[in-house]
Amino acid sequence: xxxRSPENIKVYRERIxxxxxxxxxxxxxDSTDLNSAMRYSVINGxxxxxxxxxxxxxxxxNIKKDKLDVPAVAIELxxxxxxxxxxxxxxxxxxxxxxxxxxxxxxxxxxAILAADALQTLAFEVLADSKNLNNSEKVRIISLISKxxxxxxxxxxQSIDLxxxxxxxxxxxxxxxxxxxxxxxxxxxxxxxxxLIEKVNNSTKKNMSDFGWALGMAFQIRDDLLDIEESTExxxxxxxxxxxxxxxxxxxxxxxxxxxxxxxxxxxxxxRYLDIxxxxxxxxxxxxxxxxxxxx
Numbered sequence: 001x002x003x004r005s006p007e008n009i010k011v012y013r014e015r016i017x018x019x020x021x022x023x024x025x026x027x028x029x030d031s032t033d034l035n036s037a038m039r040y041s042v043i044n045g046x047x048x049x050x051x052x053x054x055x056x057x058x059x060x061x062n063i064k065k066d067k068l069d070v071p072a073v074a075i076e077l078x079x080x081x082x083x084x085x086x087x088x089x090x091x092x093x094x095x096x097x098x099x100x101x102x103x104x105x106x107x108x109x110x111x112a113i114l115a116a117d118a119l120q121t122l123a124f125e126v127l128a129d130s131k132n133l134n135n136s137e138k139v140r141i142i143s144l145i146s147k148x149x150x151x152x153x154x155x156x157x158q159s160i161d162l163x164x165x166x167x168x169x170x171x172x173x174x175x176x177x178x179x180x181x182x183x184x185x186x187x188x189x190x191x192x193x194x195x196l197i198e199k200v201n202n203s204t205k206k207n208m209s210d211f212g213w214a215l216g217m218a219f220q221i222r223d224d225l226l227d228i229e230e231s232t233e234x235x236x237x238x239x240x241x242x243x244x245x246x247x248x249x250x251x252x253x254x255x256x257x258x259x260x261x262x263x264x265x266x267x268x269x270x271x272r273y274l275d276i277x278x279x280x281x282x283x284x285x286x287x288x289x290x291x292x293x294x295x296x
Contacts (some may be wrong), residue, residue: 037115084116140195148188157181183216211273218266
């Protein structure tokens, strides 16, 4: 894997950061910290992985960036909202996120909850108000990402995750947990470009859907390995938090070696799924390799 990312990855990241800065309300001048907490939760050095997946997947189909901007912003806002909730004392009870105090530590638990709620609704406001998408495109994207975030996706996965603490899960159960909690939003990022294509090749769509699920699963397992092997300073969040919270993870259930082997297997599958493309998928190939082999 190349040490340096392709130039367009840097361009995409700068683009989404600028768009997020415009999209999230400016700092408050009134008696509450709501907007300040919203901005703190989003404009704080995130890797912007899901927007990058949207841009690089869209490049495979030659979709213009200004069409991809809207789902990229919306999905990153939804991801940010989920992190604020995940960090709450009633959830994973974390003190650090991206190298900074978590939102509820910086402000208050009530403000963090409200900021996350507002980020969730802002995501759909951004979609609904977009001038770059027609109504059909908006409806398709809203349907895609709302399912990815709801009870059959990210929120349902977090519920299962909390209920599974201290329990032993088999591979089917753990696969379901990871698919819902983490892979669902990554899969939605990969599939967002199809919401912007009028004539969809069903075979290509199925291929990219399988790619999205495989990547999402590998991403979560790699995250679980990093939680064990990296320091708090490198992670930007508290190391060994999964062990502390007795989380059901692939390394905890099946060991570190098998976790690495499964990541390698999933990486091979992901690259095979991308064989249908030529050089237009090179940035997505690089990003896939990076995400599954990353060291934070």
